[in-house]
Amino acid sequence: MQTFATEAVDWPESATALREQVRALVAEHGERDPVRRANCWTKADPAFSRRLGEAGLLGMTWPREYGGHERSQIERYVVIEELLAAGAPVGAHWIADRQSGPLLLRMGNEELKRRWVPAIARGEAFACIGLSEPNSGSDLASVRTSARRDGDDWVINGQKVWTTGAHVAHFMIALIRSEPGSERQQGLSQFVIPMDAPGVTVKPIIDLTGAHEFNEVFFEDVRLPATALLGEEGNGWKQATAELSLERSGPERYLSSMALFTELVRHAGKHPDQTVRELVGRLAAEAWTLRLMSASVAAKLARGEDPALEATIVKDLGNSYEQAIPELVQAVVEMDLNGEDALARVTAYLLQVSPSFSLRGGTREILKGIIARGLGLR
Amino acid sequence: MSDTRRMLAEMADPLFAELSSSATMERDWARIEELGLPLLLAPETEGGFGGTWEDALVVFRLAGYHALALPLPEAIIAGRAQEGSQEHFLLCAFARGAQIAGALDAALAIAVGYVNERQQFGRPLGKFQAVQQSLATFACEAAAANCAAMGAAQALDRGDATFEVAAAKLRANRAVGVGSTVAHQVHGAIGFTEEYGLHELTKRLWQWRSEFGNDAHWSRVLGELVVARGSEAFWPDLTARTDPTRVD
DSSP: OOSOOOOOOOOOTTHHHHHHHHHHHHHHHSOOOHHHHTTGGGOOOHHHHHHHHHTTOSSTTSOGGGTOOOOOHHHHHHHHHHHHHHTOOOHHHHHIIIIIHHHHHHHOOHHHHHHHHHHHHTTOOOEEEEOOOTTTTTOGGGOOOEEEEETTEEEEEEEEESOTTTTTOSEEEEEEEOSTTOOTTTTEEEEEEETTSTTEEEEEEEOTTSOEEEEEEEEEEEEEOGGGEESSTTBHHHHHHHHHHHHHHSTHHHHTTHHHHHHHHHHHHHSOOHHHHHHHHHHHHHHHHHHHHHHHHHHHHHTTOOOHHHHHHHHHHHHHHHHHHHHHHHHHSOOOTTSSOHHHHHHHHHHHHGGGGGTTTSOHHHHHHHHHHHTTOO | OOHHHHHHHHHHHHHHHHHGGGOOHHHHHHHHHHTTGGGTTSOGGGTSOOOOHHHHHHHHHHHHHTTOOSOHHHHHHHTTSOTTSHHHHHHHHHHHHHHHHHHHHHHHHHHHHHHHHOEETTEEGGGSHHHHHHHHHHHHHHHHHHHHHHHHHHHHHHSOOHHHHHHHHHHHHHHHHHHHHHHHHHHGGGGGSSSSTHHHHHHHHHHHHHTTOOHHHHHHHHHHHHHHHOTTTHHHHHHHHHSOOOOO
């Protein structure tokens, strides 16, 4: 049994130059507060996203025809790991650049592609994903939001919940039941819904840190043209689940806490406490391994393979690592969590948000089920 | 996998499987020598394979997978560094990390095979969600140990690899705890018997975790390396280790 077939990642010659470009950009426009640098892919800063667009760092792998830059997947990987390691506020464009753009290019009709893809690459159009619904949670196949035909149009009614970034997004790609009376994975389709369409209402869900990241989104007789259907009618389940590989494999699954690690190393340098240094070593080993694994998945995606199982393993290990860090730091470093010290502030912040790490992008239990299937147990 | 490595695997795998944990020097070492495996890293001009550390990884990993009871990794390393030197210790730590990775994959395979066969409460154990989730956790740990070993091998082929070998051995050591615990748990009492072969793997996993640096040793080495470079250097150092050298 070989659990994870790793192959060497061919880091591009352009990597060094790309890293310098991103580092300079972040130094100029990025975030300096260590707390804001943690979990940065949920921090929206539309101005920073536009700046990245101008610099040609969004839609990097997409065709020039649609505003892309025809760079390689690994070059894109270099850019996103640099942004995350620096804690740049990339939340506004994150979903659009990671998932929605590639999905539109693969499945979208010409009108959808022209309308949204170049704007995403410019850092001007942001996306959200409509999957979960009240009472559906991880059981996505139980969605009830409906799309009904009315002449050439579609009329949408229902509700999505836990929708990340719906309040900054310009459009949603939603999984919706398009065949009345259909069950489970059958009869589902994906639709592209402009957030300013009449009948769309967004209500914030404030999290336990007081931050606004999630939303409830209501659809009341939202009328969409036939061209709003993404891909094939009835093929929504397959399209939506294929997209999850892109969501699960990325370095955001282990780099959310780099800001805390950096502060820990700074602290360890000032206080030659052996336990703290050993913790630095242990976390460094973990981060190094996760980077290898994450990049290896990116390399497989670049070769056109579908590393769904490997991506799931990386997300599960990444989540565990990120949830362990604040707890381990709290256990070995004496600190006042309400104090002004940077290390204490980042630790306090991550202790609060880390429960969400093993929820977003698929719960730990769902991921382990996928891995068990990969082992031939289901 | 390159052709050399595939050839090496095809050569070593059946022999290691046959010799496995009951091999002895007196009886079996000659067969290892016949294949020329101890000279894996020696230059071709000296009758060796001229192999790389990535080639060695294939052999070390398979030696672990089959719990091979012969000092083959030590023999392969013998020509590369003086025994007792720091370099020798580092190379042996790499070998142990790779052996652990192989042994974890083997223990996982045995555990998965067992739960698919063994019926309890009217269905195979593997159909129970709790069992599935434990084995999934094990698979993640085995994957991490395997990737780390590969990363260390690549680093050795590039040059200075103290950081990577330290990280790989530490990561492998940490995986041993979860892996061997789950392997035994899903086997129930059967795994605890002498007649069932799982212990050949788990005994070695526990042994290898101590050899050439335990968790405390390598986390101290790594921690000192990272702290000495300062908080802002960690990420740039990490990327510089893998990026191709810039041609100005």
